[in-house]
Amino acid sequence: MSTSPGPASSSLPAVARETTAERPWPVRTLSLKISDYVTKMSPLWVEGQIVQLNRRPGMGTAFLTLRDTDVDMSLSVSIPVPALDAMPSPPQPGARVVVNAKPAFWTKRGTLQLEARQMRHVGVGELLARLEHLKQLLRSEGLFDAARKRALPFLPRRIGLITGRNTAAERDVVANVHRRWPAAVFEIRQVAVQGSDTVPAVSAALTELDRMDGVDVIVISRGGGSFEDLLPFSNEAMVRAVAAARTPVVSAIGHESDTPLLDFVADLRASTPTHAASAVVPDRQDELSGLHTVTSRARRSLATRLTRQRAALAELMGRPVMRDRHAIVQRHRDDVTAARREGRARIGTRVEREHDRVAHLRSHLRAVSPQHTLERGYAVVRHSGGQIVRDREQVDPQEVLRVTVARGDFAVTPVTGPAAAAAG
Structure with missing residues (x-):
């Protein structure tokens, strides 16, 4: 059994656009081409969030995974241990950093890696400046306008709740909602509300609940946290996902000093998960009390009106014309008789006058007639x-x-x- 030999290196296409099905590049050639292209790239600064950090004792190089804060994309990074030790504080998973690195392509594994030379923490001041810029951008697009905010339903058929796994925020919302309205029904999505997975997880849960029939309001709840912990709730991707939702959204992050951008775009901002519970459902006792008050007022009003109508009816029945039912008929009968008598008298007078006039005309005609x-x-x-x-x-x-x-x-x-x- 024989196999056809591979294409000779001298006959390989020089560039990618010259390759065909009959004259392809081997994998090794493509890997080398990519490696050559990546090697020519200049060092650059890149920002991301540390997901994993592997630093073993005795090794001169540490490895970490750097993830984009907006989308689920990541790159492997290698960095000398002395570069990590030079940082003011050791980096931890979840920290946002900027890295000065040179891209490198490993031909044997076909993977792209960043060879870092320096790493810095992203400062709070810089983050605040970025958030303020993003805030002004979103405001200029009208995403924070009061006119686009929708009113919450009086009594939602089903409440969508996006919260952390087994958190106090979830218990506060559920317990307080059921205390106010025991028959309330929840659709709960327990997702990551801290760290690099927060934005994609919350956005995916929001999209799912927004598409569900019967979910009339969605609550995004978290029990507060530090400025860095709340950064995902100011993420542009999450803010735009909330703005695009058809279902009214309540922001219940549970903080007072910091205001993530989610609060501005949500249809309602709740200061705490407990406040969110009081906003999404009415209080059953208050509604029953109000219903009792309205019912009592309606009964009193109806009783008063019936009393007045009975008094008016009694007064009407006490009038002489109502005591003698024939009196009103007799009065009209007398009017008809008087009118008939007057009519006859007028007709008689008119007939008599016309009779005299006819006699006068007859005499006049007789006097002027040829016969006379x-x-x-x-x-x-x-x-x-x-x-x-x-x-x-x-x-x-x-x-x-x-x-x-x-x-x-x-x-x-x-x-x-x-x-x-x-x-x-």
Whole structure:
């Protein structure tokens, strides 16, 4: 059985972009390339938090793990023991330090390591200056505005609690909530609240509770601590996670002198875990007392109103019109009778007046009628065609005229000869 020989070193691509599936780099070549690149890097200062510190007696080199304070990333660091001894105080796990180191790549293991030359503690003054800068940055983005803070529900269906494992803060919140409202239900996430794991652990628990249906409020609780212990609660990643949460968040760190940035972004700041318990649920006894007071007032108000209505009804029923139920009908009946009598009288008067007026008009018409004129001896002469004769010149001597008198009419002929002339 034979195997194909590897590619000759003389035929290897010179740079990474020239590699192909047919002409790849061996692992050793890539490791050497990376080592060459890292070796060319200049020494630098890097900041982080000590997670592990291994210093064995008799050894000239100590090893530690340096973790980023915002994300879960770490690097191995080697440092000469004299460099550690030169520090004012021995470094402890959890301390924030800055390290002057030269990156080194170990080709056999394929790992990157920092070879430290000097280490310094991050001073409180410097940390305060950084926190103040971050505070101003977040404030300028509106994360601390009162307008974006949400009101806590009156009675949450479920309370999310993020706290340390078996801590007094957890017992204070749970005990005081159940004392105020025994039926309260919790979703508790016990995580690290001190050290390098605090930020990722608290942020992950917050995200989980924020996505749960029925969790109406989330309490982040810790029982106080030193300035360094509370630094994770001013971490930018945690502050932004709280700002992005859909569920109202209560900060209950349990401190007075120091104010982490979590207090500014939370929807409510509680000075202690006990204060947080009083903020997330109402007091059952107070609510029952208030309900009893409201019920008593409602009963008294209803009784007073019923008494007044009964008195008003009794007064109404005591009136004469209500004692004699027919009195009001009789009064309206009398009004109708009087109105009918008055109407009839007015109609009679009007009819009589109109009767007199008609008689007067009849007499007037009779006086001016043609018949009345005829009765006085006048006559109406018409041509044979019916036209009234108004002029003698209109009369033909041979024509037969019609004469109408009061009691009939008759025919006549015009007078001719001497008689007509004498008449003319």
